[in-house]
Amino acid sequence: MSNSQQAGAVVVHGGAGASCDHEDGCVQAARRALAQLEVNGDALDAAIVAVTTLEDDGRFNAGSGSTLGLDGETIEMDASIMDTRGRLGAVACVRDVKNPVKLARAVADTPHVMLAGEGAQRFARTIGMPGGAPISERQRADHRQLMSELAGSVPAMPGIDNRLFDRFWNYKTPLQLPKSSACDTVGAVVRGPDGHFAVACSTGGSAPCLLGRVGDSPIIGSGFYAGPEGAIAATGIGEHIIRHLLARTVYGWIEDGMPLEQALQRGIDLFDKEVDIGLIAVTRTEAFALSNQGMPYSKMTQR
Incomplete structure (x- = not known):
């Protein structure tokens, strides 16, 4: 890894x-x-600050804005x-945690790479992390809209028959069916002034999904990847992203010299055009964001 000074860069997306x-x-x-880069120059600290900000915002599908099952x-x-x-750290199917991205960072200091479910939640309590925010009216309204869509004939998830959610229902409460609201992540990629790269991602899950569903966000090489040539974060429908190991695949092309x-x-x-997909990335000389749908994002560099 080069130690030469260069301009730091940040790209953030909202899904x-x-x-x-x-x-x-x-x-x-x-x-x-x-x-944060100005404070200590650590790319990972900067990426986590960015994602924490989006988790706390409430409008994005992460943290306090996460999708109801x-x-x-x-x-x-x-x-x-x-x-x-x-x-390297990840958490999956974690509940009642204010900032899952901070929990993922804490996992990186353990002997493990990923913690899931109840174990992840217990770990959060062990290290003193606060619980999640109360469910908002916006989250409940999104859920009501989703249930209405599931009752219709148009797929709530592209390429998936709505009846499959009825067939494989695995929640404790009965299914009560009266446009898919979210399959998004938030994410940040950062190039530090010392030439190091970092990526951080967080998601409030997919809608619709079965209980226990894990998307691309915590799967290395699918929703995220960082290496000596740059950092990549993906967003969209995880079931499609995972099949292509999208972040690592794109990184490989960059590694081979592709602009x-x-x-x-x-x-x-x-991907088919009906599948929402977005990517953000930084390399030694570039920073970019691209999506086949609207995608809120911001790109900034140090002066």
């Missing part, structure tokens, strides 16, 4: 298909990440961090 009216949240997250009560969240200093914008476009072109 493929999310409202671009929320781009101000991404701008604030990127500004806070740059400010089909039972209208359960929230299961995933998050991940990775950098080129060797730090960043071309590599991101090639990654997005792997």
Whole structure:
């Protein structure tokens, strides 16, 4: 890893298909990440600050804005961090945690790489992390809309028959069916002034999904990847992203010398147009964001 000084860079996204009216949240997250870079120059610390900002915002599908499960009560969240200093951590299906991305960072200091479910939640309590925010009216309204859509004939998740959620229902409460509201992540990629790279991701889950569903966000190489040539974060429908190991695949093209914008476009072109997909990335010389749908994002560099 090069130790030469260079301009730090940050790219933050709020989810493929999310409202671009929320781009101000991404701008604030990127500004806070740059400010953190000024403090200690650590790319991972900056990425975590950015994602924490979006988790606390309430408008994005992460942290306090996470999607309600089909039972209208359960929230299961995933998050991940990775950098080129060797730090790697993830959590999956974690409940009642205010900032899952901070929990993922804490996992990186344990003997493990990923913690899931009850174990992840107990770990959060052990290290003193606060519980999650109360469910908001916005989250409940999104859930009511989703249940209405599931009762219709149009797929709530592209390519998936709505009846499958009835067939494989695994929540404690009965299914009560009276446009998919979320399959998004939030994420940040950072190039530090010392040449190190980092990525952090967080998601409030998919809607609709079965209990215990894990998407791409905590799976290394699928929703996130960082290596000596850069850092990548993906957003969209995890079941599709995982099949392509999207983040690592795009990183491989960059590693082979492909220009960043071309590599991101090639990654997005792997998917049908009906599948929401977005990518953000930083390399030694570039920073870019691209999506086949509207995607709130912000890109900033140190002066």
